[in-house]
Amino acid sequence: MRDSIASHPQFTLAYAESLPKFDRGVSWLCWAYNEEALIEGYLLRAHELLEKTCQDYEIVVVDDASVDQTASIVQALQKRIPQIRLIQNPVNVNVGLSSQRAIQGAAKEFLFWQPIDWCYDLTYLRIFLELLKNNDIVAGVRRNPVENNKGFWKPLVGTFRLFGIKHITRRSDTVRKAFVSVINYLLIRFFFRVPLSDYQNIVFYRTRLIQSIRYESKSSFTNPEGIFKCHWQGALIVEVPISFIPRELGEAKGTKLKAIWSSVSDIFRLWWKWMILGTVNRSHGGRIERLNPSNWESNNGAHLYENTSSKSCC
Numbered sequence: 001m002r003d004s005i006a007s008h009p010q011f012t013l014a015y016a017e018s019l020p021k022f023d024r025g026v027s028w029l030c031w032a033y034n035e036e037a038l039i040e041g042y043l044l045r046a047h048e049l050l051e052k053t054c055q056d057y058e059i060v061v062v063d064d065a066s067v068d069q070t071a072s073i074v075q076a077l078q079k080r081i082p083q084i085r086l087i088q089n090p091v092n093v094n095v096g097l098s099s100q101r102a103i104q105g106a107a108k109e110f111l112f113w114q115p116i117d118w119c120y121d122l123t124y125l126r127i128f129l130e131l132l133k134n135n136d137i138v139a140g141v142r143r144n145p146v147e148n149n150k151g152f153w154k155p156l157v158g159t160f161r162l163f164g165i166k167h168i169t170r171r172s173d174t175v176r177k178a179f180v181s182v183i184n185y186l187l188i189r190f191f192f193r194v195p196l197s198d199y200q201n202i203v204f205y206r207t208r209l210i211q212s213i214r215y216e217s218k219s220s221f222t223n224p225e226g227i228f229k230c231h232w233q234g235a236l237i238v239e240v241p242i243s244f245i246p247r248e249l250g251e252a253k254g255t256k257l258k259a260i261w262s263s264v265s266d267i268f269r270l271w272w273k274w275m276i277l278g279t280v281n282r283s284h285g286g287r288i289e290r291l292n293p294s295n296w297e298s299n300n301g302a303h304l305y306e307n308t309s310s311k312s313c314c
Contacts, residue, residue, distance in 0.1 A: 012297040016126045022054045025108030031062040031098035035116045036069040042116050047081050053126050059084045062102045065092040096222040100215050112204040120202050121243040132204055136235040140201035140242030141291050188224050191271040194231055199224040202242050219262035234284040239291035
């Protein structure tokens with residue numbers, strides 16, 4: 001019976017292509033620091049995808065005080081693509097505060113973000129947007145496996161597999177980055193008890209909902225903070241498979257020691273404040289519809305994970 005269901009998934013590429021252009025306004029958000037090698041191709045690709053997917057959209061770019069040609073490239077593209085809006089930080093404030101500024105700058109009914117290295121698969125963007133009509137939040141979950149070719153890491157990967165922690169090999173383009181990602185996930189899941197399958201992925205929001213959040217973090221913990229506070233306000237969340245794509249150009253900044261320390265500091269500080277001191281009202285927890293891989297076409301990577309706890313109400 002299960003094989004029969006899996007062979008006829010509800011969400012497929014054919015279904016996505018059968019849908020008309022999304023008839024609501026969409027804000028695509030991004031933030032960049034010294035990304036001159038990627039920014040032009042990224043924005044052209046984003047514009048092309050939105051043009052065929054949405055009737056009404058904007059692309060909000062926050063330049064985090066880049067010292068290269070990032071801002072000037074964006075300004076040149078604005079002359080060709082009026083949907084691009086540039087916000088420039090006077091000083092470098094890093095990903096957390098830049099993402100918050102992008103969120104507050106969004107002007108359309110719905111919003112989401114994609115990193116400048118295009119590290120997440122948006123093949124099913126049209127379906128993700130459609131799900132927002134009946135949900136407050138659509139949360140991405142990584143599902144692609146990671147091929148490890150580094151001899152140094154092979155014993156560690158083997159150890160994780162031996163103990164059944166398969167998630168370590170399926171979250172990033174290197175095992176080091178995947179290890180950081182998994183430790184981050186486990187810390188956040190343990191301390192904040194919100195049973196999502198992923199905390200650092202693309203998230204689609206109703207703009208008014210996420211703009212109502214008063215952020216307290218300054219690091220990449222901004223992403224979990226937003227979804228937690230919306231959940232505690234009673235938001236309806238549905239998980240979808242969004243696979244990881246390895247970066248090909250430029251430099252990843254999220255796994256540098258300074259960024260990791262900033263994120264971990266926010267995790268412990270806000271855990272103490274919210275969960276121990278009780279400064280956040282968590283009495284109106286919303287509903288989370290967990291990812292059900294059998295609902296999705298297997299080429300999006302969802303078939304690589306077991307179907308566990310497909311739905312959870314919290």
